[in-house]
Amino acid sequence: MxxxxxxxxxxxxxxxxxxxxxxxxxxxxxxxxxxxxxxxxxxxxxxxxxxxxxxxxxxxxxxxxxxxxxxxxxxxxxxxxxxxxxxxxxxxxxxxxxxxxxxxxxxxxxxxxxxxxxxxxxxxxKGLTVQFLFRRTVPIASGDTVLLHAAAGGVGLLACQWARSEGIRVIAVAGGPEKCARALEHGAIHAIDTRAVPDIAAEVRRLTGGRGVDVVMDGVGRDTFEASLDSLRPLGMMISFGNASGKVPPVDLMALASRGSLKITRPTLFTHIADPEACRAMAADLFxxxxxxxxxxxxxxxxxxxxxxxxxxxxxxxxxxxxxxxxx
Incomplete structure (x- = not known):
């Protein structure tokens, strides 16, 4: 049988x-x-x-x-x-x-x-995703500031902890006071409640003294894309790694130039783990x-x-x- x-x-x-x-x-x-x-x-x-x-x-x-x-x-x-x-x-x-x-x-x-x-x-x-976000996408060093969307989700809470363990400053974005509190408990230094703050980018500018963040990690997609770009410092890196709110529309490259020569990437975990040896090394780092x-x-x-x-x-x-x- x-x-x-x-x-x-x-x-x-x-x-x-x-x-x-x-x-x-x-x-x-x-x-x-x-x-x-x-x-x-x-x-x-x-x-x-x-x-x-x-x-x-x-x-x-x-x-x-x-x-x-x-x-x-x-x-x-x-x-x-x-x-x-x-x-x-x-x-x-x-x-x-x-x-x-x-x-x-x-x-x-x-x-x-x-x-x-x-x-x-x-x-x-989720953990391997966090590993490639912090280790394999763009150099991120202790003292750098990252804007993290959906910070109370599965990837988000892991990312908050990972950042805290390496001295990376996370500004968390989440919906509601309870989710913001969870992000702060897990290592974020600030939390922006999207239910109370209508302009995420303006709040980011306020929290960073007008500078903007070094990196944005955005797994939400369509609904947060423009705010993510507007939150970056000149030469900052936008990592768009998910579409929870829907697919991001086509991007006008001149929008990156006008905001300060920004950089953008759309990575996937599956590219990173396609090599079995790389997959095992990433998992060992995570474990x-x-x-x-x-x-x-x-x-x-x-x-x-x-x-x-x-x-x-x-x-x-x-x-x-x-x-x-x-x-x-």
Missing amino acids: TATARTVVIRQHGGPEVMMLEDRPLGEPGPGEVRIRHHAVGLNFIDVYQRSGLYAMPLPAALGQEGAGIVEAVGEGVTHLKAGDRAAYGGGPSGAYAEARVMPAGAVVPLPEGIAFEDAAAIML GKVVAGEVTAQVGQRFRLDEVAEAHRALEARETTGSTVLIP
Whole structure:
């Protein structure tokens, strides 16, 4: 009898209601593959983008990019993992919303004993994102100032902690006093409440004595893009790394010149982790921060796998704080 695993699948793009649980065959790993049984699965905005069709996928498709659990079997040529190992991943082919799966081994890394499965599922994709934002995108040094949007979200709270551990000053942007307070608790030096402050850029100028910030990290997209540019100092760097509010319209390059020869980049995590060795090095850097207590996972919500639609609705409504995990 062929083993199966409950898996969340979409057969059309749309709202949370298009996600269905199906029993899918679970085979043996081939060369360069592993089979991992999930103990926890992470929820991310990219899952929403893929479900809705903003990032269109061939259908039918399984969803999910992030998980942690136990390696059940490895295929030929896999040397960095073995059956029985604790492991985690953030990236690779979608399909993490499942009890178990077979997937390429290059995206899967050994998980230290000191990090719980739920914490790993909450931190892998978001934590690797923070790692490339601070380490691999533009040089950011102690004393530099970063404007961070959605600072009370999963990426945001990790970024606040990472910055604090390295002496980087974060001005957090979040919606509501409770979310602002969380960002401050996790290392931000100032917090701008978008519900109370209508002009983010003006407030940034006030907080920086008119100078502006060195770097903006903006995962919100369309709604905050202009304010982000207006918050930068001359020669500052805008990192646009997400589209939570929608896709950013085409950019007039002269708008960068007129604001002070600004720089802009649109990186993706998947470019950075495409090289398995780079992926493992990034994960080791992240895990070092976690084990040292400099960065801690913030699991704000837990849902069962069969509650995935409810989880998506909460994420899209910005009703979540920290990270959200699914428990298979």
